[in-house]
Amino acid sequence: MLSNFLNQITPDLTANLLTLSVISRIGKLLEAAPMKKPNPVDANMVRIQNQKES
Secondary structure: OHHHHHHHHHHHHHHHHHHHHHHHHHHHHHHHOOOOOOOHHHHHHHHHHHHHHO
């Protein structure tokens, strides 16, 4: 009975651990990568400034 219980739980546990490790890896990559995407608000401010100048 215990082995059946473990057999049911283990795949889920393994999948969850894999998912967690992938998520943490992506998180670390995002932290390490410099943010190149401008903030939408900043982009709008730049557009407004450009319109005023032209």
